Amino acid sequence: MRPKSVEKEQAIRTIALKIIQEEGLENLSMQKLAKAANISPRTIYIKYADKEDLLIKLFIDEVLGEYEKAVLEKFDEKMDFAEGVKRIWLNTFRYFKTNRQAFALMQYGNSSPLLTKAFKERNIQEGQFFAPIHKFYKTNISKKIIKNFPVEVCRALLMSPIFNLMNEYFEHLDRPKQIITERLILESCDVVIKGMII
Amino acid sequence: MRPKSVEKEQAIRTIALKIIQEEGLENLSMQKLAKAANISPRTIYIKYADKEDLLIKLFIDEVLGEYEKAVLEKFDEKMDFAEGVKRIWLNTFRYFKTNRQAFALMQYGNSSPLLTKAFKERNIQEGQFFAPIHKFYKTNISKKIIKNFPVEVCRALLMSPIFNLMNEYFEHLDRPKQIITERLILESCDVVIKGMII
DNA sequence: CAAATATAAGTAAACGTTTATTTACTTACT
DNA sequence: AGTAAGTAAATAAACGTTTACTTATATTTG
Structure with a gap:
């Protein structure tokens, strides 16, 4: 079984916070976040149920x-x-x-x-x-x-x-x-x- | 020339504030606002240049x-x-x-x-x-x-x-x-x- | 003083884009 | 070899905004 990449998980959180600070929460989208973190949108959904789950955990x-x-x-x-x-x-x-x-x-x-x-x-x-x-x-x-x-x-x-x-x-x-x-x-x-x- | 309807202008502002309070700024959309105010989306754009203009004036x-x-x-x-x-x-x-x-x-x-x-x-x-x-x-x-x-x-x-x-x-x-x-x-x-x- | 005209206000429906999320497939590691 | 992690591409819905048209009224005209 392929193990979860910890760096990707951390990148998601770090870059999400970065976008929120620079552009505001209202301008954070899942696709923008994925692109900025150099991953597929799907990868976010492996680690979080949905956008709400991601934001609350952040x-x-x-x-x-x-x-x-x-x-x-x-x-x-x-x-x-x-x-x-x-x-x-x-x-x-x-x-x-x-x-x-x-x-x-x-x-x-x-x-x-x-x-x-x-x-x-x-x-x-x-x-x-x-x-x-x-x-x-x-x-x-x-x-x-x-x-x-x-x-x-x-x-x-x-x-x-x-x-x-x-x-x-x-x-x-x-x-x-x-x-x-x-x-x-x-x-x-x-x-x-x-x-x-x- | 047809005069601007003051009630419609007021409805836009009142209902926009209502949506913001009840659902948050991130859940206010122009189409939702128009529907809630019983007007066409276009009408909002007669009174405001765009969404940003509306929010700032509000x-x-x-x-x-x-x-x-x-x-x-x-x-x-x-x-x-x-x-x-x-x-x-x-x-x-x-x-x-x-x-x-x-x-x-x-x-x-x-x-x-x-x-x-x-x-x-x-x-x-x-x-x-x-x-x-x-x-x-x-x-x-x-x-x-x-x-x-x-x-x-x-x-x-x-x-x-x-x-x-x-x-x-x-x-x-x-x-x-x-x-x-x-x-x-x-x-x-x-x-x-x-x-x-x- | 009423009918005709001009014109901005307003509508319904559509525009192309972006949204959150999923499908179908590939990769990497136990 | 098996399996969850990951990707690229697609989905339908919603987004901000515009197009093409209709309506209402202030002004001009007869």
Whole structure:
């Protein structure tokens, strides 16, 4: 029996993300992807049931999964609150800085119904994409270090600015001067922390 | 000469937004739109040069323009900082609460290359979609009420959480209990304000 | 003041192209 | 030698857009 080619599988994922970042999710087609990866369209269907299956697996494994790994590096839910949030912010900034393609697909998670559905199901079903961070919020709430908000609200208040700044970082890549530096990220993080602590 | 039908023009825009919210931007086609609006595909092309033209005009006029009007209501750039931010947050929450379709397309502004391009060009060219708010930031910076950040960073810190909470609001519509109330929005706003002031 | 005319708005049906996916066949490895 | 992985080419459906024609009304004419 002929074995599956791992390189082809990887090429599909890499090139799909590349097309999504450069041309947008709406301009990714199975035939374009096959041609760019130098394979037959059929080959994609050996590895994925259909386009939806490919996109959901890309989003979950390649984007959410990899980001989760990166964001939790050197993070411990027992960390001091300010320290923990700074760790998360820095990990986020450093990871996406060198993974623009993952960030591009991540952004579609807030708009494309397919991906929001996939995200919701995965998060409810397996429960815990970012469980350590959720625990971190809850611990700091019960220790009365931060205000008592639902975790969704904690995430909105603590995390949405860094994603927005990330966006700003990439938009400034095409301009003469980059204003989003690591230093500015940390200063912004301080603002968010200061607001949150009691 | 036969006059243009205003109702048909309006139907196109309304139904396009409806399809985008219900099925996603990627599932809006000219033929589907025409059928849903009970008109011939050709009619759309009398009013818009092509699909891109339609989408950009929808985004700029129907979404950004209407939101700008709503967000600036009873807002004055000379307002006290906390009061001004609360006004903006409440206007945002109340507007999108009853305009879910506009919010759905707004979200694509952070992912679809077509719309990010349109947004950038419009913002640079005509300059001032949210000029009063930008002035408000700058005034409060020079009065040393808030920290000295570039306006893009002010926007990320002050505005991104309310958009995220808006998203959470709509996701909770399908669930048994709504956790995102006006009260919670105002409490979240206090957090953001507290972080920002010196 | 009504009938005739001009003309853009509108329609139904088609255009060629691209889409996701499949069929029929070949290849490479156990 | 057997078998799943892979290819090239084809499928039907859907895509954005256009063609050829009809309709409705503002203006011109009698």
